[in-house]
Amino acid sequence: MTSFEPKITPELVAEHGLKPDEYERILKLIGREPSFTELGIFSAMWNEHCSYKSSRLHLKGLPTKAPWVIQGPGENAGVIDIGDGQAAVFKMESHNHPSYIEPHQGAATGVGGILRDVFTMGARPIAALNALRFGDPKHPRTRHLVSGVVSGVGSYGNSFGVPTVGGLVGFHTRYDGNPLVNAMAVGLADADKIFYAKATGVGLPVVYLGSKTGRDGIHGATMASAEFGEGAEEKRPTVQVGDPFAEKLLLEACLEIMEAGCVVAIQDMGAAGLTCSAVEMGAKGDLGIELDLDNVPCRETGMSAYEMMLSESQERMLMVIAPGKEEQAEAIFRKWGLDFAIVGHTTDDLRFVVKHKGEIKADLPIKELGDEAPLYDRPWVETPKQQRIDPAALEISATIPGALERLIGSPDFASKRWIWEQYDYLILNNTAQRPGGDAAVVRVLDGPKALAMSCDVTPRYCEADPFEGGKQAVAEVWRNITAVGARPLALTDNLNFGNPEKPEIMGQLVGCLRGIGAAALALDFPVVSGNVSLYNETNGRGILPTPTIGGVGVLDDIDTMATLAFKAGGEVIFVVGETTGWLGQSAFLAEILDREEGAPPPVDLELERKNGDFVRALIDARLVTAVHDVSDGGLLVALAEMAMASGIGANLLAPEGINPHAYWFGEDQARYVITVASGEKAQVLRQAEIAGVTLSKIGATAGDRLNIPGERPIVIDALRERHEAWLPIYMGAGMM
Amino acid sequence: MKSAVLVFPGSNREGDAARALTMITGSKPAMVWHAETALPAGTDLVVLPGGFSYGDYLRCGAIAGRAAIMDAVREHAARGGLVLGICNGFQILCESGLLPGVLVRNARLRFICREALLKVERNDTPFTRRYAKGAVVRFPVAHGEGNYTADVETLKRLEGEGRVVFRYVSPGGQRDDTQVLNGAANSIGGIVSEKLNVLGLMPHPENHVDPVVGPTDGRALFESIAGALERA
Numbered sequence: 001m002t003s004f005e006p007k008i009t010p011e012l013v014a015e016h017g018l019k020p021d022e023y024e025r026i027l028k029l030i031g032r033e034p035s036f037t038e039l040g041i042f043s044a045m046w047n048e049h050c051s052y053k054s055s056r057l058h059l060k061g062l063p064t065k066a067p068w069v070i071q072g073p074g075e076n077a078g079v080i081d082i083g084d085g086q087a088a089v090f091k092m093e094s095h096n097h098p099s100y101i102e103p104h105q106g107a108a109t110g111v112g113g114i115l116r117d118v119f120t121m122g123a124r125p126i127a128a129l130n131a132l133r134f135g136d137p138k139h140p141r142t143r144h145l146v147s148g149v150v151s152g153v154g155s156y157g158n159s160f161g162v163p164t165v166g167g168l169v170g171f172h173t174r175y176d177g178n179p180l181v182n183a184m185a186v187g188l189a190d191a192d193k194i195f196y197a198k199a200t201g202v203g204l205p206v207v208y209l210g211s212k213t214g215r216d217g218i219h220g221a222t223m224a225s226a227e228f229g230e231g232a233e234e235k236r237p238t239v240q241v242g243d244p245f246a247e248k249l250l251l252e253a254c255l256e257i258m259e260a261g262c263v264v265a266i267q268d269m270g271a272a273g274l275t276c277s278a279v280e281m282g283a284k285g286d287l288g289i290e291l292d293l294d295n296v297p298c299r300e301t302g303m304s305a306y307e308m309m310l311s312e313s314q315e316r317m318l319m320v321i322a323p324g325k326e327e328q329a330e331a332i333f334r335k336w337g338l339d340f341a342i343v344g345h346t347t348d349d350l351r352f353v354v355k356h357k358g359e360i361k362a363d364l365p366i367k368e369l370g371d372e373a374p375l376y377d378r379p380w381v382e383t384p385k386q387q388r389i390d391p392a393a394l395e396i397s398a399t400i401p402g403a404l405e406r407l408i409g410s411p412d413f414a415s416k417r418w419i420w421e422q423y424d425y426l427i428l429n430n431t432a433q434r435p436g437g438d439a440a441v442v443r444v445l446d447g448p449k450a451l452a453m454s455c456d457v458t459p460r461y462c463e464a465d466p467f468e469g470g471k472q473a474v475a476e477v478w479r480n481i482t483a484v485g486a487r488p489l490a491l492t493d494n495l496n497f498g499n500p501e502k503p504e505i506m507g508q509l510v511g512c513l514r515g516i517g518a519a520a521l522a523l524d525f526p527v528v529s530g531n532v533s534l535y536n537e538t539n540g541r542g543i544l545p546t547p548t549i550g551g552v553g554v555l556d557d558i559d560t561m562a563t564l565a566f567k568a569g570g571e572v573i574f575v576v577g578e579t580t581g582w583l584g585q586s587a588f589l590a591e592i593l594d595r596e597e598g599a600p601p602p603v604d605l606e607l608e609r610k611n612g613d614f615v616r617a618l619i620d621a622r623l624v625t626a627v628h629d630v631s632d633g634g635l636l637v638a639l640a641e642m643a644m645a646s647g648i649g650a651n652l653l654a655p656e657g658i659n660p661h662a663y664w665f666g667e668d669q670a671r672y673v674i675t676v677a678s679g680e681k682a683q684v685l686r687q688a689e690i691a692g693v694t695l696s697k698i699g700a701t702a703g704d705r706l707n708i709p710g711e712r713p714i715v716i717d718a719l720r721e722r723h724e725a726w727l728p729i730y731m732g733a734g735m736m
Numbered sequence: 737m738k739s740a741v742l743v744f745p746g747s748n749r750e751g752d753a754a755r756a757l758t759m760i761t762g763s764k765p766a767m768v769w770h771a772e773t774a775l776p777a778g779t780d781l782v783v784l785p786g787g788f789s790y791g792d793y794l795r796c797g798a799i800a801g802r803a804a805i806m807d808a809v810r811e812h813a814a815r816g817g818l819v820l821g822i823c824n825g826f827q828i829l830c831e832s833g834l835l836p837g838v839l840v841r842n843a844r845l846r847f848i849c850r851e852a853l854l855k856v857e858r859n860d861t862p863f864t865r866r867y868a869k870g871a872v873v874r875f876p877v878a879h880g881e882g883n884y885t886a887d888v889e890t891l892k893r894l895e896g897e898g899r900v901v902f903r904y905v906s907p908g909g910q911r912d913d914t915q916v917l918n919g920a921a922n923s924i925g926g927i928v929s930e931k932l933n934v935l936g937l938m939p940h941p942e943n944h945v946d947p948v949v950g951p952t953d954g955r956a957l958f959e960s961i962a963g964a965l966e967r968a
Contacts, residue, residue, distance in 0.1 A: 154847050158878070159788040161748025245746050245791025337745060422847045424878040426943045426950075427786075429752045443948055558948055 005036035005306070016043035022374055029368055037306045037354060037361040041369070043219075044272035044310055045279060048534050051373035054500035055532045058510050062517045062527045068489055069526055070191060076117040076268060077187070078528025079194055080490045082554045086444065087191040088451055089123035091529035092131075092184035092494040092550040096536055098239040099181040103148025107181050108156040108242035112314055114185040115160060116268040119251050120317065122195040122258050123187025126428060127442045128157050130167040130183045131455045131494070131548045132419075135176030137411050137730055142171070145179050146419075147731065152242075153183070154422040159244035160251070163431050164423035166440035167455060171411040174459075177538025182494040184455055184550040188444060195258055197277075199265040199285035199320045199346055206278070206289060206344040207326070209253070209333055210269075210316040211246045214299035217273070217312025227499055227537040246315040246338070253336040254317060260332065262325040269316040275309045277318040278344070279352055283370045288347035293356040297339040305354060305361035320346060380506035386464050389584040389598035391662035396593070400664055401714045403592050404636050405722055407665075410591050413633060414726035432558055436645070438483040438629055443558055450558040452486035454551055458632055459544035460585045461600035466508045470515020470547055471603040475669060477551035478523050479629040482612040483672060485562045485619035486553035491520065493530040493549055498542025500534045508545040509534075516547060522605035523612075525551065562619045564628035565645035571625055571701045572681050573650060575635060577611050577671035578694050581662025587632045588665035600667075607670045614693045615672050623680045623687070630671035635698075636664040636706075638673050643706055644720045652699035654709040664708075675701060737965040739765040739781040742809070744800045744828075749786035749942065753822065756942035757783070760958040770803040780965050781818040782809055784825025786878070786940060796839060796881045797824060801831030810834065818862055818961060819934040823879055826926070826936035835927060835936045836894070837886030839879075843919025847880040851950070852917060852939055854902040854925050855909060861901060861928055862964035863935045866956035872909045873953040875902075875939035877917065882938040884920040884927075891921055902926035902937050 006012060013023045016039055026034055026042050034042065048054060064072035070087055071079035077091035095110025111128060118125050130153055135142045157164045162185070217240035257263055265285065267277040274296070282289040293308050303311075321329050326342070333340040347353075352369060354362040398406070407413050420435040432450055433441035439454040456476045462469030474491065481488040493516060498505040520527055536543040555561055583589050584598025618624045626646075630638045643649055655663035676684050688695035706714040739757055743750050750767065758764045765783065766776045775782065789800035800806070806828075813819050813834055821829040829835040842848060851874050856867040867873065886894070894900055902925035906912050916923045918938070926937025941954030 151846070158847055158849075158880075159746070159748070159791070161787065243791070245788060245793070248748065248788075249745055421850050424847070424849045426849060426876050426878060426940070427749060427752065429755060429943055429946060429949055432948050447948065 008033055008039060017047055018043055022046060025374065029372060030364060035361060037309060038364060040306045040310050041275050041362055041364065044275045045369050046373045050272055050276055052532055053374045054376050054378050054534060055495065055509060056375055057377055058513045061513065063521045064526050064528065066524060066526045069528055070194065072528050073530055075196060076120045078490060078492060079121065080528060080552065081191055084449065085191050087189045087194060088186060088552050089118050089121045089189055090184065090186040090492055090552055091117050092182055092455065092492045092548065093117065093531040094494050094496055094533035095181045095183065096178065096496065096533050099149055100179055102239040103145050104152040105239050105241050107149040107152030109240045109314055110181050110183045111153055111156040112242045112244065112247050113270050114183045115162060115247065116270065118185045118187035119254055120195065120266050120268045121189065122193050123189035124255060125162045125185050125187045126430065127186045127440065127453060128162045128164045128184065129440065129453060129455050129550065130181065132167065132169045133175045133180035133546060134171050135179065136173040137171055139176045143731060149179065149181055150419050150422055156242055156244045158424040160248050161427055163425045163427050165425050165431055165442060166435055166453065169416050169419060172459065172544060174544045178536045178543050180496050180543065180546055182548045184492065186451065186453055186552060195263055195266050197265055197267040197280050197284050199281040199287050201264060202287065202346055202348045204264060204320050204323060204346045205326055205342045206291065206346065207319045207321050208296060208341045208343045209319060210250045210338055211243060211313060212297040212299040212339055213308055213311045214313045215303065215307055215311060216240050218307060218310045227535045240312045240314050242314050249336045249338055250315050250317065253333050253338055257329045257332045260328055262321055262329040263319055264322050265320040267318050269318060271312065273310065273312050279366055279369050281318060281320060282346065282352060282366045288349045288351045288366055289344060290347050290353040291344035291355065293354060295341045295343045297341050305356035309354060378500055378506045379503045380510050381503045382507050383466050383511055386597065386599045389589065391581055391583050391659040394593065396661050398592050400660060400708060400711050403588060403665065404640060404714060405719065407587060407591055407633055407637060408640055408719060409722035409726050411726065412587065413637065415724045416727060417724060418727040418731055432561060433484060433563065437564055438480040441484055441555065441561055448557045448559060450555040450561065452481045452484045452553045452555055454480035455548055456480060457546055457548045459546045460590065460596055462508065462512055462545040462547060464585050464600045466511025466545060467515040468600050468602055470512035471519040471605065472600065472669060473547055473549040474516050474519035474523065474525060475603050475605065475608045476631055477549045478525050478608065479612060481551055481553035482616050483562065483627045483629045484555065485560050485616060486555040488523065488525050488551055488553040490526050490528045491549050491551040493527055493547055495530065495532045496536055496543060496546040496548065497534050498537045505542055512545055512547045519603065519605055523609055560620055560622060562624060562627040564626055564642050566642050566648040566675060566701045567625040569648060569702045571675040571677055572697060573699045573701060574674050574676060574695050575671055575698050576615055576674060576693060576695055578668060579635065579663060579666065579671065580668050581658050581666035582668045583662050583666050586634065586665060586667045588634065588661065601669050603669045610691065611670045611672065611693055614688065614691045615674065618674065618684060618687065623684050624674045624676055626675040628673045630673060632667055634665040634667050639706060640719060642673065643716045644723060647704060647716060648701050649703040649705040649716055650699050650701050651707045737761055737763060737780045737962055738776065738778050739783060740768045740775050740779045741765045741783045741785055742768050742770065742805060744770040744787065744789035744803060746789045746791050747785050747787035749823065752942045753783050753785040756945045756954065756958055759945060760955055761962040768805060770805050772805050773808060775808045775812055779812065779817065781820065781961055782812055784821040784828050786823035786825060789824055789828065795831065797827030797831040800828040806832050813934050816931060816933050820863065821936040822940060822942065823938055826938055827881065829934060829936040834934050835929060836890045837884055839881050840883045840885050841881050842883050848917055849878040850876065850917065852877045853905050853907060854939060855905045857900055857903055858898055861932045861935065863957055863960050864901060865960040865963055872905060874944065874951045875941050875954055876943050877939045879938055882918040882920065884924040886921065894927060895922065897930065899927050900924050901928050901935060
């Protein structure tokens, strides 16, 4: 190995994010000092982002199986059977650290990465969603981050040509130095034509496809596995640069050579680039891989083996090509103007060998690179339980209409139109529910089947009680999908937490995972893919624990789809489920009383299932005219959203025997608001009795105001104006 | 009728255009790759679809306007054949010299996806026969560079010759140049060539043809084309 490479010193090892005991492990594993390139490879494979070394132990507890699951976690994306020989392929992944350093490119390449994960499996992306969390709107950097992240998400998805149909945006001071960008993609494939990373066959060509390799993104995954301190901006060179045009070509070319039967195994070059993709293909297939870097298409001259192995240049793929198909595959790639190079071959010796300019730069055991990564059972402490809030003990001066108006115009509840109008949500002509509903609904080809998808989590709940918060995130996504009439099938989890070396943070991760697991099991809603993002801390302060859940469900006939807008006056409004007035950790408490405290609402999973199945059956039987799940903000916010979507108001009944603020703004779970035409009322009541579901009449649709006895009327047009005003004004104020 | 949809690297609404044509005219269009030098024999209508041709990293449509297939499109137009350019297709038509003017970045410098209201200024073109003159229709826009601009002389000529076919209007149906969503001169959403056989427009009629997705105001545009070709 050459002499001009840096000498391996403890400092160099530390710079690679490897702890002294981890380096000892390397020495023991290979029986000698690693070369510079090998050190780079280990740092790429053993960082938190790629190895899941802090979370792996606890991820094992998640339910991942169901008769409809074709592929669970461990591949590029999860795959579920949606009937008729079709499969949905989906995953969510974070791009938090890069998006803070360079919001536009960080977010853009987050979208690019998740789209690639989906089409690597042979699926054409049909929808994208995203969950974004920003700091306090008053923080000087927040506006810049919103603007950059949104333009980045939009620029990539719009150019690539996938509709961005849904998502969520929230603000909290705990994300000030660490915004979250979680991108989800959903693709459609034939259930019997799924492609995997596992290589088979010895001596087969390993082919490099797509864009050229440059010096961008080197150590991106390592950067994403550390906390930020002062000077994070200096890490900008570790952020990759996205080229959605190249990705669109890569998509078309990949699907074309898959169709032509050329592909044995395929892996996209995402985090840790060439290193991670080659090792995974070999290790999964129990094969060795030998790479000759002289053939790697490079954007710049003089790139070293180290740089090529660690580059995170985007829009690249690695494949094992079927014997005799090289020419056909190459012709397809040339047609699309993309690079195609044979950069190595599979071997039978289970070694990962990297050659460059006639020298062996790395020679490592391929299985151990992945399998022998450190695994930590990190110490953790349970989050202390909080007391239930007693509404009677609260001093509330806001009137009910006043509180609603403030809530609906607050950063978390205000309309996100300014954001989603920068995303093309219509392309492909299948978007049946646009942003703004409970779940996005996208028709599958010419129908009548459709997919419903949603992503959600309430970080306040997770911080107060990780177990209940984890359950709630899963239950809410399940409920959102149910509220449009679809059957929830499976979920992807994107676990965003602080530094796992702190026992209290580790306790949040463990607690949330247990909650997610319990809910996924009880609701038959298995986890099929996911991503873990730790070290979301700046200057020692962690984000709120944010396990974002993305779910997918199937709607057999799009004609039965429910929407949340009131449909006509004179219809009965019911709430499904029990309202006890749970104010702990509610939006009302946080926004109106400026108190984030108390125990969050408990989630009764049996009740969730019973109430959800009841609502879905009503939708299926066309007995309801509008459906909305009740989530943060409570009953009155749900009703206001149904009114604003339609311009139709309601005469509401006064609650009895319960604190009115707690009644209207409490966040009890397992609830839905439904409207029923008067002719169907008796039938719906009968169904509820048979199902044993609590169904309470709370009013009737009428006029253009929300009327609550004893309160001033709430004018819907004025409410909508408040709802739409906040974000454009906030963003406009930052521009010339 | 025989239609052809051009496919440039980076086109992304070619499928939507083909689907709308198939659904409404009953015949499937040919998909023609940018590197081809001829259109399929007997082509009646050429559609330049939306997207980001060649990534649109240069001026939008600048490279596509000079693609191999465009000579054949210019010949087709010169013979009086119908050409429809939607969004990126409109940008390409301007760059290829088939229509005057240029599309620059939206006035607010942001991509915008929204339903827009447009007034059908004339219904004596092959593209608008099935609309009432003066009708206000709802088409979605999805563009970052839909701000139509031309020199004063050109604008005067376009207006004088009545070549503005679609114009953005307010909900009341009134033109309001101060409130155009993308800043387009004279609220221009779409224009035709002198011989009325080449239409370029920024909004997407092909995305409003299916009640599952939204309004269906775009259907009449494709019905108009089919009708015009039937009669020809």
